[in-house]
Amino acid sequence: MTTTSTSPRTDAVDDVYWREEYTPITADDAFLARIVAEADLPSLLLALAAATGDRSLLRDELRPGFPPGDIGPAPHGGLSDEAQALARELALAALTRVRDERITTPRRLDDAETAALLDFLTNGAGDADTEVLRHELDLAPQKLGAPRWSFDEVARGRDFTVAVIGTGMSGIGAMYRLSQAGVPFTAFEKNPEVGGVWWANTYPGVRLDTPTFAYSYSFAQRADWPSAYARGSEIEQYALEIVERARLREHVVFDTEVTAMTWHEEAGEWEVVTRAGDGTETAHRFNAVISAVGQLERPNIPEYPGRAGFRGAQMHSARWDHGVDLAGKRVAVIGTGASAYQIVPSIVDDVAELTVFQRSGPWMVPAPNCHDATPEALAWLGEHVPYYGQWFRLSGFFQSATGRTHTVVAEPGWEREDSVSPVNLRVRELLTEIIREQWRARPELIDTVVPSYPPGGKRMLRDNGVWAEALQRPHAHIVTSGIDHFTETGIVTADGEEHELDVVIYATGFLAADFLDPIQVRGTTGETLKEHWQGDATAWGGISVPGFPNLFIVMGPNTNYVVHGSQHFMMECAVEFAVEAIHQTLLRGVKGFDVTQEALDAFVAAVDAENATRAWGQPQVRTWYKNSAGRVSQIWPFSHVEYWQLTHDVDFDRDFTTHL
Structure with missing residues (x-):
């Protein structure tokens, strides 16, 4: 177990994928013209202006407006045809200059250049937005996010260690920032490898349901992704590469699960009990704990009557049994969410019969390229134009800050239950028309496949x-009658029909509302976290809970997104708050902090009020976002900027209790 202090990282750039040299351009003018014709223009103009120092490329008439799209973003940030033509002309000349002058090294920007480029990207959105973007921009003179302090400078000789629970995406973020500050820490991982859900989920067809470039850390901006929507194995490889590049593996204890945690007030320490793969239990002492156990980790398998007596094979999507051969089998998939959507088309050609048990059909937004390789122009520019891939990522990051939020705001007094506003109804009609076209050969099923919510x-x-396409195969069936019970040979639905089956696949989601379960976490009063929450998990920023000092939850309550946002950004903000709280603990010579009840109550009230104005917060919508109390306990309804401000503009004296 490694808990020794290390020196802060001294890398010139806070990005483990940083490149000092890009491949020189040798292509002819005709090839460059084709690349420019296919490239995303706002990203290309920004990259070329940064690489060449020519800010004349950033003309006012070429500023991307990024008009909100009802079902997808406007091409090229909404530039008119005339503006696109001018942008391509300027970009081709600048790209030719990059070739002819053999510009292969990224230029670090000064404050004025950074401000000009971000003002162009955001169309003058203002300081709050550009501050957040500086968190993502390696080229900025002071990229935000990395700790500006070191353990040795603040607390040399103090016996202080941190436990990180889990090494999925949240845990990797926590380890990275702690290592930058030189804080001694140990990470416990119950699996034999890092990656979290991307290690655990190996079902057929597993991949991102968001564009790949959006799914990355600010400190690990990979630019050579092979797929437009990365396969699960590609994201797992990404996790492995970060751990190796950042030298984090030495801090991880694998095949070791945390089972219990108890706060000892007098010592100012957490007693953390772990269980190794051989069953051995060990008690450790840490001054702070960062929980990165994730939300989509513990499978939710409904307890249908008779399920244990079913003689066929059963598996959850997150616990795929590769020893089960589906060829020629009668297979059921229960659920129609993200994993079912990927599994069904991947297995339909192998099975003899496929039955999908559906509570409600899914809404889907058009993404014709979601199974495609990364577009040639994007891949080529990422290899040949310094920092292009990162500008492409930043442009997408900025657009995701608002995303399709305008489509889900509920209009007071709206009486239809299938929509929440005129805009939302328009989206419903657009998507329904797409579904009708896809199912034109089976019009009798339209009412079945169009969602009611x-x-x-x-x-x-x-x-x-x-x-x-998969569900219209002759051997595929959709069943909408609820499951009544299992038999030894299949499933009987509420309408009395028995469906004979060989394999049942549960695409039924996770126990997402049971944060930190099954770990028993006991705080200052002796009460467990589960007893404290009583089924309604709340935490300030999703991170801190009164009575549980120096416990920092990453991706805790109310930190997920639906139609906008970046999960990696939310993870990083939570981790950066935790690291700063540790800094304040060391700087002040105290035992630690937890949020006051007043600050938590104010936070929850604001989040609940905003969620009540969104589509997912309406009473007729049934979703895992709502807990057993009916409260939306999963979703962050505000913007990137507001979460950044919450987690970085913190008043520890006003909103937190100090443990002396």
């Missing part, structure tokens, strides 16, 4: 037509 009430899936 408002668009945006649940996360929308990415649609390239394969779901509809």
Whole structure:
């Protein structure tokens, strides 16, 4: 177990994928013209202006407006045809200059250049937005995010260690920032490898349902992704590479699960009990704990009557049994969410019969390229134009800050239950028309496959037509009658029909509302976290809970998104708050902090009020976003900027209790 202090990282740039040299351009003018014709223009103009120092490329008439799209972003940030033509002319000349002058090294920007480039990207949105973007921009003179302090400078000789629970995406973020500050820490991982859900989920077809470039850390901006929507194995490889590049593996204890945690007030320490793969239990002492156990980790398998007596094979999507051969089998998939949407088209050609048990059909937004390789122009520019891939990522990051939020705001007094506003109804009609076209050969099933709930009430899936195509195969069936019970040979539905089966696949989601379960976490009063929450998990920023000092939850309550946002940004903000709280603990010579009840109550009231105005917060919408109390306990309804401000503009004296 490694808990020794290390020196802060001294890398010139806070990015483990940083490149000092890009491949020189040798292509002819005709090839460059084709690349420019296919490239995303706002990203290309920004990259070329940064690489060459020529800010004349950033003309006012070429500023991307990024008009909000009802079902997808406007091409090239909404530039007119005339503006696109001018942008391509300027970009081609600048790209030729990059070739002829052999510009292969990224230029670090000064404050004025950074401000000009971000003002162009955001169309003058203002300081709050550009501050957040500086968190993502390696080229900025002071990229935000990394700790500006070191353990040795603040607390040399103090016996202080941190436990990180889990090494999925949240845990990797926590380890990275702690290592930058030189804080001694140990990470416990119950699996034999890092990656979290991307290690655990190996079902057929597993991949991102968001564009790949959006799924990355600010400190690990990979630019050579092979797929437009990365396969699960590609994201797992990304996790492995970060751990190796950042030298984090030495801090991880694998095959070791945390089972219990108890706060000892007098010592100012958490007693953390772990259980190794051989069953051995060990008690450790840490001054702070960062929980990165994730939300989509513990499978939810409904307890249908008779399920234990079913003689066929059963598996949850997150616990895929590769020893089960589906060829020629009668297979059931229960659920129609993200994993089912990927599994069904991937297995339909192998099975003898496929039955999908559906509570409600999914809404899907068009994404014709979701199974495609990264576009040639994007891949080529990422290899040959310094920092292009990162500008492409930053442009997408900025657009995701608002995303399709305008489509899910509920209009007071709106009487239809299938939508929440005129805009939401328009989205419903647009998406329904797409579904009608996909199912034109089976019009009798339209009412079955069109969702009854408002668009945006649940996360929308990415649609390239394969779901509809798979379910229209002669041997595929959709069952909408509820499951009554299992028999030894199949499933009987509420209408009395028995469906004979060989394999049942549960695409039934996770126990997402049971944060930190099954770990028994006991705080200052002796009460457990589960007893404290009583089924309604709340935490300030999703991170801190009164009575549980120096416990920092990453991706805790109310930190998920539906139609906008970046999960990696939310993870990083939570981790950066935790690291700063540790800094304040060391700087002040105290035992630690936890949030006051007043600050938590104010936070929850604001989040609840905003969620009540969104599609997912409407009473007719049934979703895992709501806990057993009916409260939306999963979703962050505000913007990137507001979460950044919450977690970085913190008054520890006003909103937190100090443990002396």
